Amino acid sequence: MTEVIRVGGGKGYDVAVGRGLLDDAGQFLGAVGGARKALVVSDSNVWPLYGKKAEKLFRETGMKTLSFVFEAGEKSKTLETFGRILDAAAAEKLTRSDVIVALGGGVTGDLAGFASAVYLRGVRCVQIPTTLLAAVDSSVGGKTGVDLPAGKNLAGAFHRPSLVLCDTSTLDTLPDAQYRSGCAEVIKYGMIGSEDFLRKLIARPVSEAPEEVISFCVRMKKDVVEKDEFDVGCRMLLNFGHTFGHAAELLSGYSISHGEGVAAGMATVTRAAVKFGICDGASLELLLSALEKYNLPRVIPFRVPEMRSAVLSDKKNIGGELKLIVPEKAGKCAIRGIDPASVGKWISAGRTSGWNRQK
Ligand SMILES: NC(=O)c1ccc[n+]([C@@H]2O[C@H](COP(=O)([O-])OP(=O)(O)OC[C@H]3O[C@@H](n4cnc5c(N)ncnc54)[C@H](O)[C@@H]3O)[C@@H](O)[C@H]2O)c1
Numbered sequence: 126m127t128e129v130i131r132v133g134g135g136k137g138y139d140v141a142v143g144r145g146l147l148d149d150a151g152q153f154l155g156a157v158g159g160a161r162k163a164l165v166v167s168d169s170n171v172w173p174l175y176g177k178k179a180e181k182l183f184r185e186t187g188m189k190t191l192s193f194v195f196e197a198g199e200k201s202k203t204l205e206t207f208g209r210i211l212d213a214a215a216a217e218k219l220t221r222s223d224v225i226v227a228l229g230g231g232v233t234g235d236l237a238g239f240a241s242a243v244y245l246r247g248v249r250c251v252q253i254p255t256t257l258l259a260a261v262d263s264s265v266g267g268k269t270g271v272d273l274p275a276g277k278n279l280a281g282a283f284h285r286p287s288l289v290l291c292d293t294s295t296l297d298t299l300p301d302a303q304y305r306s307g308c309a310e311v312i313k314y315g316m317i318g319s320e321d322f323l324r325k326l327i328a329r330p331v332s333e334a335p336e337e338v339i340s341f342c343v344r345m346k347k348d349v350v351e352k353d354e355f356d357v358g359c360r361m362l363l364n365f366g367h368t369f370g371h372a373a374e375l376l377s378g379y380s381i382s383h384g385e386g387v388a389a390g391m392a393t394v395t396r397a398a399v400k401f402g403i404c405d406g407a408s409l410e411l412l413l414s415a416l417e418k419y420n421l422p423r424v425i426p427f428r429v430p431e432m433r434s435a436v437l438s439d440k441k442n443i444g445g446e447l448k449l450i451v452p453e454k455a456g457k458c459a460i461r462g463i464d465p466a467s468v469g470k471w472i473s474a475g476r477t478s479g480w481n482r483q484k
């Protein structure tokens with residue numbers, strides 16, 4: 126069964142979630158009606174797996190399909206790849222009524238989304254997420270962009286997709302590490318919005334009911350982005366676990382994955398919140414059980430001073446107060462402005478000895 130979630134009301138877009146959706150998604154392509162060409166952007170891992178299927182879908186509605194395939198990985202999320210996508214669109218003479226399709230994970234979604242925001246000052250974009258992270262997070266909400274040598278996601282634009290097609294059968298080929306990384310973001314939704322959901326994640330693996338889990342997360346993300354599309358208020362809640370998580374990723378030279386960083390970051394900030402009397406111990410235990418269930422780390426393997434400087438060197442955290450997302454209980458987090466001078470105190474309160482990262 127396909128679930129359809131409408132984001133942004135009247136002028137918004139549909140997110141369709143279902144197993145086998147790509148085989149029968151023609152009914153949704155009215156969202157890009159009038160397009161004569163579809164430029165499908167994908168990476169070197171995803172294209173061989175799902176390229177044909179995506180092409181068939183757009184061809185069946187009478188569009189000509191073109192493709193742009195780049196080398197898989199975050200290292201490709203650059204202005205250079207972005208420029209090459211724009212060049213491909215121009216070489217193929219895409220017009221304002223045509224469409225750019227992102228077939229892949231968050232890297233593909235961010236690159237193709239950014240190209241669609243900029244090419245001819247904006248063309249329509251269809252997101253087809255193929256990682257759990259892209260399904261629950263990056264494909265919805267309209268944030269697009271690339272990394273600069275100075276840091277991650279430093280250039281980009283807000284550009285809503287016209288349609289998101291999430292075919293959960295594509296997750297069957299996802300490597301386990303990528304799957305677990307997505308599970309960290311799924312657990313994040315439980316911590317910021319629903320204790321009940323968190324308990325369900327512990328009772329039943331995500332892989333047993335991915336459609337239900339993804340739809341739940343998309344509905345939560347929809348609620349947040351509808352209230353705060355441009356990330357100046359409650360959308361920041363989605364950064365739960367990310368402040369310390371990013372710092373750990375950075376210090377590890379990215380051998381710690383994003384999901385692992387977020388997992389250990391969530392555990393760290395929650396432990397500190399319990400020590401400071403902001404959050405209850407039972408909520409911490411619930412979070413730790415969920416992380417353990419998905420083999421995700423609960424401890425950051427770096428010392429307080431190095432973590433402190435990594436957090437403070439993050440461009441997002443420079444100047445004034447630092448916005449930290451702090452749990453009050455499982456299912457409820459708040460945005461707290463904290464004095465940068467007290468970052469070390471939070472990290473040290475959130476630490477326990479040892480590093481239980483599991484591969
Ligand atoms: N725009 C947003 O709101 C937002 C939110 C969160 C993250 N992001 C961005 O998303 C990126 C991370 O996304 P990601 O984790 O999906 O990374 P990714 O796109 O690099 O995908 C991870 C790996 O899995 C492979 N892969 C993807 N789908 C597959 C499938 N179905 N079967 C087999 N292999 C598959 C890819 O080729 C890649 O090697 C980061 O750049 C991050 O900044 C953006």
Ligand SMILES: [Zn+2]
Pocket residue numbers: 310367383387
């Ligand atoms: Zn994240």
